[in-house]
Amino acid sequence: MAEDSGSPSAPSPLADYRTKTENRSALERVSMLVPNLTEETTVAEVADDADVSRETARKHLNHFENWHVLVRTGTNPETFVRNESYFDWLRIDALKREQSVEELQETLSELAAEDERLAEELDGESPASVDMLGEGYENAAESAEKVRRWQSVRDRMDDVVAALRNKLDLDSTVPREDASGERLRISE
Numbered sequence: 063m064a065e066d067s068g069s070p071s072a073p074s075p076l077a078d079y080r081t082k083t084e085n086r087s088a089l090e091r092v093s094m095l096v097p098n099l100t101e102e103t104t105v106a107e108v109a110d111d112a113d114v115s116r117e118t119a120r121k122h123l124n125h126f127e128n129w130h131v132l133v134r135t136g137t138n139p140e141t142f143v144r145n146e147s148y149f150d151w152l153r154i155d156a157l158k159r160e161q162s163v164e165e166l167q168e169t170l171s172e173l174a175a176e177d178e179r180l181a182e183e184l185d186g187e188s189p190a191s192v193d194m195l196g197e198g199y200e201n202a203a204e205s206a207e208k209v210r211r212w213q214s215v216r217d218r219m220d221d222v223v224a225a226l227r228n229k230l231d232l233d234s235t236v237p238r239e240d241a242s243g244e245r246l247r248i249s250e
Contacts, residue, residue: 088114092122096131097149102141150221157225166226173219180212189213 086094091112099108109119123142126132132142157166184205186192189212194205 088112088118089122092119092126096126096144099132099142099144102135102143105140105142108142150224153221154224154228157221158229161225163226163229166222166229170219170222170226173215173222176215177212177219180208180215184208184212189216 082094091114092108095108095111105116105120105123108123109116112119114122120140123132123140127134127142130145131148133145135141135143161169181187184192185196189209192205192209192212194202194209197205
């Protein structure tokens with residue numbers, strides 16, 4: 063007979079998810095999935111993941127589409143993806159509310175210094191220009207991690223600049239969008 067070690071086994075990720083969602087409404091369960099819809103996702107997939115009927119999932123997904131949190135990308139089958147512009151706005155708005163102009167400027171200075179350091183270290187003008195195999199195949203994973211870090215710094219700089227512009231009310235005098243409607247980015 064096997065001895066009991068006395069310690070319970072760790073819950074599986076699925077069991078952990080079920081515990082977090084079991085007492086939540088259908089809207090809350092669908093809402094928890096919305097930020098993760100970074101690829102086209104069908105109503106049926108959302109219904110399965112949220113443990114709701116397809117009609118319930120469709121109703122809530124349409125609600126998020128009406129609020130511009132999601133974008134409908136297909137009709138047969140119905141597919142949705144998160145609206146990146148909305149999530150950009152959330153990050154920028156949080157920065158604007160949580161940091162003063164001086165703090166945003168300090169954050170931007172720190173990020174700019176990190177950007178310069180990574181540009182020098184990776185010998186590139188942008189993350190996209192880096193040859194990740196330049197240091198050899200055995201160092202490719204480390205190079206890729208540095209490139210991801212650099213891109214993250216650039217993305218954060220974009221958000222801080224947008225928050226500063228917004229906080230200083232420069233949006234009315236400095237265009238934030240190009241002709242395609244996309245937000246201008248430092249990282250490009």
